[in-house]
Amino acid sequence: xxxxxxxxxxxxxxxxxxxxxxxxxxxxxxxxxxxxxxxxxxxxxxxxxxxxxxxxxxxxxxxxxxxxxxxxxxxxxxxxxxxxxxxxxxxxxxxxxxxxxxxxxxxxxxxxxxxxxxxxxxxxxxxxxxxxxxxxxxxxxxxxxxxxxxxxxxxxxxxxxxxxxxxxxxxxxxxxxxxxxxxxxxxxxxxxxxxxxxxxxxxxxxxxxxxxxxxxxxxxxxxxxxxxxxxxxxxxxxxxxxxxxxxxxxxxxxxxxxxxxxxxxxxxxxxxxxxxxxxxxxxxxxxxxxxxxxxxxxxxxxxxxxxxxxxxxxxxxxxxxxxxxxxxxxxxxxxxxxxxxxxxxxxxxxxxxxxxxxxxxxxxxxxxxxxxxxxxxxxxxxxxxxxxxxxxxxxxxxxxxxxxxxxxxxxxxxxxxxxxxxxxxxxxxxxxxxxxxxxxxxxxxxxxxxxxxxxxxxxxxxxxxxxxxxxxxxxxxxxxxxxxxxxxxxxxxxxxxx
Numbered sequence: 001x002x003x004x005x006x007x008x009x010x011x012x013x014x015x016x017x018x019x020x021x022x023x024x025x026x027x028x029x030x031x032x033x034x035x036x037x038x039x040x041x042x043x044x045x046x047x048x049x050x051x052x053x054x055x056x057x058x059x060x061x062x063x064x065x066x067x068x069x070x071x072x073x074x075x076x077x078x079x080x081x082x083x084x085x086x087x088x089x090x091x092x093x094x095x096x097x098x099x100x101x102x103x104x105x106x107x108x109x110x111x112x113x114x115x116x117x118x119x120x121x122x123x124x125x126x127x128x129x130x131x132x133x134x135x136x137x138x139x140x141x142x143x144x145x146x147x148x149x150x151x152x153x154x155x156x157x158x159x160x161x162x163x164x165x166x167x168x169x170x171x172x173x174x175x176x177x178x179x180x181x182x183x184x185x186x187x188x189x190x191x192x193x194x195x196x197x198x199x200x201x202x203x204x205x206x207x208x209x210x211x212x213x214x215x216x217x218x219x220x221x222x223x224x225x226x227x228x229x230x231x232x233x234x235x236x237x238x239x240x241x242x243x244x245x246x247x248x249x250x251x252x253x254x255x256x257x258x259x260x261x262x263x264x265x266x267x268x269x270x271x272x273x274x275x276x277x278x279x280x281x282x283x284x285x286x287x288x289x290x291x292x293x294x295x296x297x298x299x300x301x302x303x304x305x306x307x308x309x310x311x312x313x314x315x316x317x318x319x320x321x322x323x324x325x326x327x328x329x330x331x332x333x334x335x336x337x338x339x340x341x342x343x344x345x346x347x348x349x350x351x352x353x354x355x356x357x358x359x360x361x362x363x364x365x366x367x368x369x370x371x372x373x374x375x376x377x378x379x380x381x382x383x384x385x386x387x388x389x390x391x392x393x394x395x396x397x398x399x400x401x402x403x404x405x406x407x408x409x410x411x412x413x414x415x416x417x418x419x420x421x422x423x424x425x426x427x428x429x430x431x432x433x434x435x436x437x438x439x440x441x442x443x444x445x446x447x448x449x450x451x452x453x454x455x456x457x458x459x460x461x462x463x464x465x466x467x468x469x470x471x472x473x474x475x476x477x478x479x480x481x482x483x484x485x486x487x488x489x490x491x492x493x494x495x496x497x498x
Contacts, residue, residue: 069138164332188234254431261346346404
């Protein structure tokens with residue numbers, strides 16, 4: 001009787017011990033957010049280290065309201081699942097600083113009005129109901145709230161860039177102080193034709209004009225300023241100015257350069273800037289070719305012909321819209337570049353250490369000087385080539401972004417192509433706001449569809465499911481029996497039964 005009683009106690013002891021281990025491990029994993037296991041080959045559900053660092057050091061609580069309508073069609077599910085999984089991970093990593101609220105606006109009109117007041121648009125989509133196509137509306141975005149600040153992601157366009165979009169806005173609303181951005185002056189730089197860009201920058205940064213032709217003894221000492229923005233310079237640069245820029249870079253600071261190969265005067269006549277730009281770019285490791293990019297099919301422009309009273313619409317090869325294939329697929333902010341329209345863009349070359357941001361293929365390079373009139377240039381299929389329009393160059397400590405265009409963000413272009421402004425602000429933020437954004441990478445969200453089972457497979461899996469509990473019981477009983485026979489005596493003093 002004593003022998004039987006002690007054997008039963010021993011079995012209960014193992015069961016209780018294993019249960020306690022299971023509970024402790026689960027509690028530990030849930031507290032520290034390590035329980036998430038990403039088995040996708042693309043690691044698409046893995047939060048990047050820089051995002052983990054940012055989220056785990058939030059200054060105070062941030063509320064994230066996610067507005068997703070239940071009426072959204074099935075094609076939105078892969079992006080929805082990725083976004084919600086990513087947000088739940090971030091919420092756990094934040095140690096309570098990130099508060100997530102999932103809201104369905106379809107269930108309450110007041111909630112729908114609240115979403116609209118935050119600036120979230122209703123997305124139109126088509127669904128099939130009663131064998132008919134119907135157009136419906138729904139919400140698919142989020143709002144971040146921190147003290148008296150708000151940030152909005154209006155629509156989740158592509159899941160692969162969500163982490164970047166979220167972290168960028170999170171950094172902005174939780175920033176302790178307003179960042180500073182230096183605007184270079186003294187080389188023909190002017191924002192007269194780019195007032196929208198200047199106004200948007202003034203909302204995000206404390207703008208300080210800086211003339212590099214004069215001595216600037218405090219250059220690089222300001223902790224609030226991380227970058228100098230050089231917008232459309234047209235004059236030559238002197239050696240002492242380049243030396244100041246290089247000194248700025250050695251302090252871990254950055255440069256953003258929008259360099260136009262040509263500028264237009266009030267009479268629409270082109271003035272070519274390649275030679276003057278070389279005095280700035282070459283010492284920094286970049287070369288601008290004396291060429292302008294021509295596409296076989298560009299954007300549509302309105303053209304007035306001498307013998308016609310009406311405007312004629314035609315393609316203009318010097319304006320071209322960027323496609324996904326033109327943009328480095330690793331860029332987390334590539335969404336804002338796709339659809340951006342560049343104008344009279346140049347071609348750049350740089351050292352092998354440079355990262356290509358934008359590379360367009362299937363184009364012609366037209367030697368400068370040239371006529372930019374629509375009828376004066378024809379695309380030559382025999383001379384098709386490629387050109388890099390934008391580079392990221394690592395320096396000793398700082399970094400440089402160069403874009404061989406500046407007109408694309410002028411007021412006339414932004415009015416026609418609002419996407420251009422978003423792309424320019426994103427590019428500036430990479431180095432002027434928080435360089436950690438460069439460490440974020442785009443992810444390819446691949447929906448893993450479940451294959452339909454054949455009737456034979458269904459029967460096979462049904463039998464396996466029915467038999468599996470018996471198998472678990474049998475294996476457990478067998479394991480306990482083996483332990484009793486081979487190990488029970490060794491656990492007792494002297495190895496003898498009572």
